[in-house]
Amino acid sequence: MESTSLVFLSIVYLVLVVVHGASETESLLKFKNSLVIGRENGLKSWHRRNPTCKWIGVLCDRGFVWGLQLENFELSGYLDIEALTGLKSLRSLSFMNNKLGGPFPEFKKLVALKSLYLSNNQFDVKIPKDAFDGMGWLKKLHLEHNKFRGEIPASLANSPKLLELRLDGNRFTGQIPEFTHKPHMLNLSNNALAGPIPKILSTMDPKFFEGNNGLCEKPLDTKCSSPYSLSPEPKDNSKKKSSMFLYIVAAVVAALAVILIIIGVIIFLNHRRKKKQSLLTAEPGPSSLQLRAGIQESEKGQSSYHSQNRAAKRMIHTTKLSFLRDDKGKFELQDLLKASAEILGSGCFGASYKTLLSNGSLMVVKRFKHMNNAGTEEFQEHMKRLGRLNHENLLPIVAYYYKKEEKLFVSDFVGKGSLAAHLHGHKSLGQPSLDWPTRFNIVKGVGQGLLYLHKNLPSLMAPHGHLKSSNVLLNENFEPLLMDYGLIPMINEESAQELMVAYKSPEYLKQSRVTKKTDVWGLGVLILEILTGKIPESFPQNSKDSEEDLASWVKSSFRGEWTPELFDQEMGKTNNCEAEILKLLRIGLSCCEVDVEKRLDIREAVEKMEDLIKEREQGDDDFYSTYASEADGGSSRGVSSEAINLS
Incomplete structure (x- = not known):
């Protein structure tokens, strides 16, 4: 009887999955019809004959669509949000680096959305004040580098779970609204905002408010000269009063203009005379670096009246x-x-x-x-x-x-630039993508560099602490060079917790601790990024109540065998290399164990990479069986079978 009930429930579940999958397919195809795709064959895989979860840019979990990652497709047209309401499990949308514009989409219809990325598009509109009403689950919103105008919508400042907000590089005006809580990351730089910065944001990094000449109060050094208030709209009580007022204003302005012209002529003549007198003794102006970096004149050296x-x-x-x-x-x-x-760029710690x-x-x-x-x-x-x-x-x-x-x-200076640029921006840079041998060589070099740091900085809990693809440079031979290592003892604690990769690891987010294996977790994420071509930051950030990050996505998508859709299509030909790629993927997953005790240490991770090199040289095909025996036999290294064999 019980077995009959189980069979019945299984059949019901399968029917529900099939019906739901069919509705998701129709929703996605309807959404596709609203887009103009500039990249050739960009969404060619979006066809009924293909399973939805194998469509490019579609992220699934247990057969249901939870995210769309349509980046760098040269998309234009409009976003049909109404079509996406049929995706009941949808949590993340990313349309970065496209050509989207037009009216601001009604994202508030997707009330369960957690992450939204619209960076580097062509939106040139005002965002309605109620654009984010009802989006109580929204955690990450990236709207930087568009042309959004008007005031920052109050509904955004009232979003209860907002953790990351980037509005930099737009044309927002008016005052910063009062936030109900302080986001972990907020960037409002390079807009046209004015007025006092709310007290709840007064302890944030000043660079997040730079480029807004009208802002004042902490964390900026500028004090508000008087209580700041925006002038209300003048009321049109009568045409007669308005006309009289305009005449008075015009008369005052004309009088002031005449006075200013007279003063300007006097100042000009006086300045011209002084310039002739001091031309031979004038000091050179500030240098290019001094102007760009904002280094004060006192750093350059002070002048004095005597040359000695x-x-x-x-x-x-x-x-x-x-x-x-x-040397x-x-x-x-x-x-x-x-x-x-x-x-060269502006990172979380400062500009280069x-x-x-x-x-x-x-x-x-x-x-x-x-x-x-x-x-x-x-x-x-x-x-x-x-x-x-x-x-x-x-x-x-x-x-x-x-x-x-x-x-x-x-x-x-390292001319080839960062690994991140080669993985995610090679087309815009006019460069070929990295092939598999080059990617494996980079992973090997990163691992060896980390092992050296752990040996020579034994007193540091995380000798690197900030490992990510943008902190890996490539020399002329595409050998990796790690940078920004050993910073944890010198970075202010509050800044480190907000900005450094080590403090975004599972052990810190859940237990507020950093361990020797935290760098290994960063290495694992880097391996998965190199193999999949996915940007870790485009996934919802790991938090105390969620594990929707790159590692968990790979773990849920990997079926223990070669799955072409899982790996970066830009890697080129991988003939006869699939086994090696799968083995490196398993190493990456072993480095991304949430349980620190089960996670590899850095020496073990490097040894397994070296074993892979030896196997390539010896033609040994027993690598997987070695891993399987370790998992079955309860290896002292503590690597769980879940990380090794996910089939």
Whole structure:
């Protein structure tokens, strides 16, 4: 009887899945019809003859669609949100790096949505005030680098679970609304906002408010000169009063204009006379790097009335640059300040600038703003430790500059750029994608660099602490160079918890701790990113009540055998390499065990990569059986069978 009931329930469940899957297929096809696809064969796989969960850009969990990741498809047209309401399990939408525009879509119809990414599109509209009403589950919203206008909608500030909000690089105006709670990450830079910053946001990084000339109060240094209030709309009581008022204003403006013109002429003539007198003794203006990085004039060296004093002070200031390597030609801080500067990018810790020295050397100057709590002796001692590191897969720090308010790190320029750019932006850069042998070589080098850090920085709980694809540079031979390592002891604790990768690991989010194996978790995520081509940040962030990250997505999608849809289609030909790729995938999953005790340590992870290399050389096909025996026999390494064999 019981078996009959189980069979009946199974049949009912299968019928429900099939019916639901059919409705999801129709919803997605209807949604596709609203899009104009610029990339050739962009959504060719979206066809009824293919299972929905195998369509490109469709993310599934147990047969149900939970996310759409349609990035870099040159999409235009409009987003038919009404069609997506048929996807009852939909939690994440990403349309980054497309050409979408038009009216703001009615995303509030998707009340269960958790993550929404519209970065780098062409929206040029005002967002309605109630655009996010009812979206009580929304955690991440990225609208940066569009042309959104008007005020920030109040419904967004009232979103109860909002953790990440990026509105930078738009045209928002008015005041910042009062947020009901402080998001973990909020970026409002480079808009046209004005007025006082709400007190709940006063402890955030000032860089998230830069580029808004009208903002004042903490965390900015600008004080509001008077109680700020937006002028109300003038009421049109009568045409006569309005006309009289305009006449008065015009008269006052005309009088002021005449006075200002007279004052301007006097100032101009006076300035011209003084300029002729001081032309021969004028000091040169600030350099390109000084202007871009915002380094104060006092850092460059102060002028004095006597040339001897000026020369003496300049000599004092040039000694501020501390070198960690002897194999580089010495240069001074003055040489960096005088050099032309080109901004390379702005990361979570600060901006990086490429400078060309007079001797022809290309250097990178990275500015750190989150080390204010590091004392002079403590900072210099730790920098000496980092300076003693020497490994082919580490980017060495050539020199550093210490000041209480900020620090500068100087390193060699690496022309190939970051691994992240090659994985996710190679087309826009006009570069070919990375093939499988190159990707495996990069993973191997990253692992060896991490192992070296763990051996030589044993006192640090996470010797790297900030491992991600944008912190892996590639040299001319596509060998990886790790950067931003060893920062945890120097970064202010509150900034580290908000920005560093180590503090986003499962053990920290659930137990508020960082361990020796936290770097291994970062290595595992990096392996999965390299193999799948997925951006880890495009998945909902791991939190105390959710595990919807890249690792859990791979684990739920991997069926223990070769699944082409799981891997990056840009990897090129993988003939006769499928077995190797699957083995590296299993290593990555073993590094991403949520249970720290079951997770590989860094030495074990590197040893398994070396075993894979030996197997390739020896033609040994017993690699998988070795893994299986370890799982069945209860290996002391504690690797769970779930991570090794998910079939």
